[in-house]
Amino acid sequence: MTGAMATVGPSIGGVRLNNPLILAPMAGVTDQAFRVLCKEQGAALLVTEMISDRAFLYENAHTSTIVAFTPAERPIAAQLAGVEPETMAAAAAKLEREVAPDIIDINMGCPAPKIVKNHEGCSLMRDVPLAAAIVRAIASAVSVPVTVKTRKGWSEDQVNAVELAQAVVEAGAAGITVHGRVRGQYYSGVADWNIIRKVREALPSSVPVIGNGDVRDPESALRLMSETGCDAVMIGRAAMGNPWIFSRCLAAWRGEPVPPEATLAERVAMAGRHLDLLIALKGERTAVLEMRRHAPWYIHGFRGAAHVRALLVLATSPAELKATLSDFLHRS
Ligand SMILES: Cc1cc2nc3c(=O)[nH]c(=O)nc-3n(C[C@H](O)[C@H](O)[C@H](O)COP(=O)(O)O)c2cc1C
Structure with a gap:
C-alpha cells in the first residue's frame, strides 16, 4: 500500500490513526520521553511499556510511572500483561478510570522466562480458550477498544497465530498485532511475514491487523504492508536511537521523497x-x-x-x- 492508495491509517475500534506507523511497546525503552520523540516524527500510535495487572492493581509506584502519559501522546495504547481474566479485567477497568488510554492492549507475545513461567505473555498462545476469556473479560470491563499483541506461535510445532487471532476477535478484540517469530526465537532470526498475511486473510477486514518484525527502513515498512495486506506496521528496535524512522517511513507511505538518514x-x-x-x-x-x-x-x-x-x-x-x-x- 502506498500513499496513492490511502491517506489515513486504519481505525482500531473507532480510534482513527493518521497513518499506519506504530511505535512498538519495548520495556525499558519506550517510556514517555522516547514516545514523545517518536510522536514528533510522525508515529500515529504509541504503546506504553508493558505493565503487570497485579503490580498496577497493587499500586506499585514504578508501575504508575510506566502508564503515565501526556495528552500530546494521544492516541496511546496501554499494554497489560497477566493471566487471570478477573485481575486483568480489574486492572483494565482501573486503567480506564485513572489513566484513560485510548486503547488497552494485551501482551500475548512476551517470551521472557519470568513472564512465561507465570503463563503470561507468549505462554497464553498455548491456551487459546484462556486467551479468549481474558479478552472477553477485559472487553466487558472497559469501553475503550481492546487489542492483542501476539507472535507466530509458541514454537515451530505450534504455530497458531490464526487460531488465536480468530478466537480473540470473536471474544471482542478490535485489532491484533502479529510479530512473525515464535517464542523460542525471542528477537533473533528473520520474522516470518507469511503468518501476518495468513492472519490478515483469516480475519474480517473491519479488524485491523498490524504487522510486526524486522521493519528497518521505509522500504521494509512498505514491503511488509504490500506483501501481507496488513493495515499498519509496528516498529520496535529500528526506532531505538532513531525516532526519524517514523518521518522517513511516513514520507515513503505518502509517496513523497524520503528524507536522508539523520546526520x-x-x-x-x-x-x-x-x-x-x-x-x-x-x-x-x-x-x-x-x-x-x-x-x-x-x-x-x-x-x-x-x-x-x-x-x-x-x-x-x-x-x-x-x-x-x-x-x-x-x-x-
Ligand atoms: C528491549 C525490548 C523490549 C520489549 N518489550 C516489549 C513489551 O513490553 N511488550 C511487548 O508486547 N513487546 C515487547 N517487545 C517486542 C517488540 O514490541 C517487538 O514485537 C519486537 O521487537 C519485534 O519488532 P522489531 O523487529 O521491529 O524490533 C520488546 C522488544 C525489545 C527489543
Whole structure:
C-alpha cells in the first residue's frame, strides 16, 4: 500500500490513526520521553511499556510511572500483561478510570522466562480458550477498544497465530498485532511475514491487523504492508536511537521523497533532548543511568562509536554525557 492508495491509517475500534506507523511497546525503552520523540516524527500510535495487572492493581509506584502519559501522546495504547481474566479485567477497568488510554492492549507475545513461567505473555498462545476469556473479560470491563499483541506461535510445532487471532476477535478484540517469530526465537532470526498475511486473510477486514518484525527502513515498512495486506506496521528496535524512522517511513507511505538518514549532528542534538526529557520526568540520577543505554544507539554505526560507547556507559552526570557526545561530533 502506498500513499496513492490511502491517506489515513486504519481505525482500531473507532480510534482513527493518521497513518499506519506504530511505535512498538519495548520495556525499558519506550517510556514517555522516547514516545514523545517518536510522536514528533510522525508515529500515529504509541504503546506504553508493558505493565503487570497485579503490580498496577497493587499500586506499585514504578508501575504508575510506566502508564503515565501526556495528552500530546494521544492516541496511546496501554499494554497489560497477566493471566487471570478477573485481575486483568480489574486492572483494565482501573486503567480506564485513572489513566484513560485510548486503547488497552494485551501482551500475548512476551517470551521472557519470568513472564512465561507465570503463563503470561507468549505462554497464553498455548491456551487459546484462556486467551479468549481474558479478552472477553477485559472487553466487558472497559469501553475503550481492546487489542492483542501476539507472535507466530509458541514454537515451530505450534504455530497458531490464526487460531488465536480468530478466537480473540470473536471474544471482542478490535485489532491484533502479529510479530512473525515464535517464542523460542525471542528477537533473533528473520520474522516470518507469511503468518501476518495468513492472519490478515483469516480475519474480517473491519479488524485491523498490524504487522510486526524486522521493519528497518521505509522500504521494509512498505514491503511488509504490500506483501501481507496488513493495515499498519509496528516498529520496535529500528526506532531505538532513531525516532526519524517514523518521518522517513511516513514520507515513503505518502509517496513523497524520503528524507536522508539523520546526520551525526542531528543525532547528537536529539540525544541531548532525549536526556533533557528524561531529566524532567525522572530526575538526573535515573536519567543518566537510562541515557547510558539510549545514547550509544543514537551514534551506532558511526566510525569510533564503539569507543565512545565505553565512555558513555561510565558517564555520571548529564554534563558528562553531553560533553562526550559533543566531543565525538567535533572529532568526526
Ligand atoms: C528491549 C525490548 C523490549 C520489549 N518489550 C516489549 C513489551 O513490553 N511488550 C511487548 O508486547 N513487546 C515487547 N517487545 C517486542 C517488540 O514490541 C517487538 O514485537 C519486537 O521487537 C519485534 O519488532 P522489531 O523487529 O521491529 O524490533 C520488546 C522488544 C525489545 C527489543
